[in-house]
Amino acid sequence: MSSQTDVRLDDAPDLRTEREATPGSAGRGSRSLRPGERDAGSYYGLPVLNRTPWSDHDIAGYLFLGGLAGASSTLAAAAELTGRPALARAAKVAALGAVGGSLYAxxxxxxxxxxxxNMLRVFKVTSPMSVGTWILTAYGPQAATAAATELTGLFPRLGRAATVGAGLAGPALATYTAALICDTAVPAWHDGFREMPFLFAGSAAASAGGLGMLAAPVAQAGPARRVALAGTALECAATVRMRRRMGMTAEPLRRSRLLKAGMALSVTGALLGQALGRRSRVAAMAAGAALLAGSACTRFGIFHAGIASGDDPRYTVEPQLARLATSRAERDLR
Structure with missing residues (x-):
């Protein structure tokens, strides 16, 4: 009877293969490799990164509502200054509700x-979380003041000043969350750092334009329609460029059904608003609902694609190996 201690580290014939530890072939949490796929090099195929502790209904909801709030305030300021009171009123109230929901999340x-x-005790410019906390703190009271004065009719000058102030802070609120998620080790987020702010800005603008079409009369919703169209175009362009540039780490983004649905809904809503939303209130409301749903799908899709990329060690290990090989090749050429 053979001993259990005859496992050797060389290639001798008496090596017991059943005792070999092959990454990805056994162990808790292991997965089998796909056809044509090489091993990612992680221990037993387990994730290299700790799983992101954020919950989707909190953080993905925060990403969506923060973008909606910031872009709505900018739209409200534009409507206020161009004499569209109904659109301004709807955007101000929407901004207050969205920022309240994002803060709760x-x-x-x-x-x-x-x-x-506690995060307000310091201001750290290198920390997106710290910067975002101060942006939210500066924006929130102005958005609340703008909505409160609009609803009550009191202190109109203060309300206009708060509307303009919230409108100026709105773009920062709508886009800083892109820096927040890209400043992580999650491959699908980190590698998209160049295009993600533009994607978030476009998605936020599309959602604010959609809400404007949904809530304001057709005669005053012209800026909302234009903002929705421009935002959708920016979102689509940033998404396409990001997928092409990122390479394999964009695979979870390409496979995301939520992202596909988000783009389809946003494009449909923007085109419907331009084609029929100018004359039909029903079409404008349908377009606005599609744009809001599309923006929500985009934010949740990005969130879940990032989680999926962090769970699969291939998206962490293989790009690092490729960068290392490129660095060695460049060094050898010198």
Whole structure:
């Protein structure tokens, strides 16, 4: 009877193959390789990165609502200054509701309000979370003041100043979350750092334009229609460029059904708003609903694609090996 200690490290014939530890072939959490796929080099095929602790309904919702709030305030300021009171009113109220929802989602994910307040003790320009906390703190009171004065009719000058202030801070609120998720090791987020702010800006603009078409009369919704069209075009262009540039780490983005649905809904809503939303209130409302749903699908799709890329070690290990090989080749040519 053979001993259990005859496992050797050389290639001798008496090596017991059943005792070999082959990455990806056994162990808890292992997965089998796809046809034509080489092993990613992780231990037993397990993820290299710790799983992101963020919950989708909190953080993905925060990404969507923050973008909607910021872009709605910018649209409200434009409507206020161009004499479109109904559109301005709808955008101000929407911005307040969206920023309230995003703040709740953020605090719910943090666990308790004191953790949000603790981040205000310092301002660290290299930390997207710190910068975002201060952006949210500067934006929130102005958005609340703009909506409150609009609904009550009190202090109109203060309300206009708050509307303009919130409109100026809106783009920062709508896009800083792109820097927040890209400043992580999650491959599908980190590798998209160049295009992600533009994608978020376009998605936010499309959602704000959609809400404007949904809530404002057709006669005053012209800026909302134009913002929705421009935002959708920017979102689509950024998405296509990001997928092409990122290479294999964009695979979870390409496979995401939510992202595909988001793009389809946004394009449909923008075109419908331009074609029929000028004359038909029903068409304008349908276009607005499609744009809002499309923006939500885009944010949730990006969130889930990032989680999927972090769970698969291939998207962490193989790009690093490719960069290492390129670096060695360049060094050898010198």
């Amino acid at each position: 953020l605090i719910h994910d943090l666990g308790k309000p004191s953790r949000f307040l």
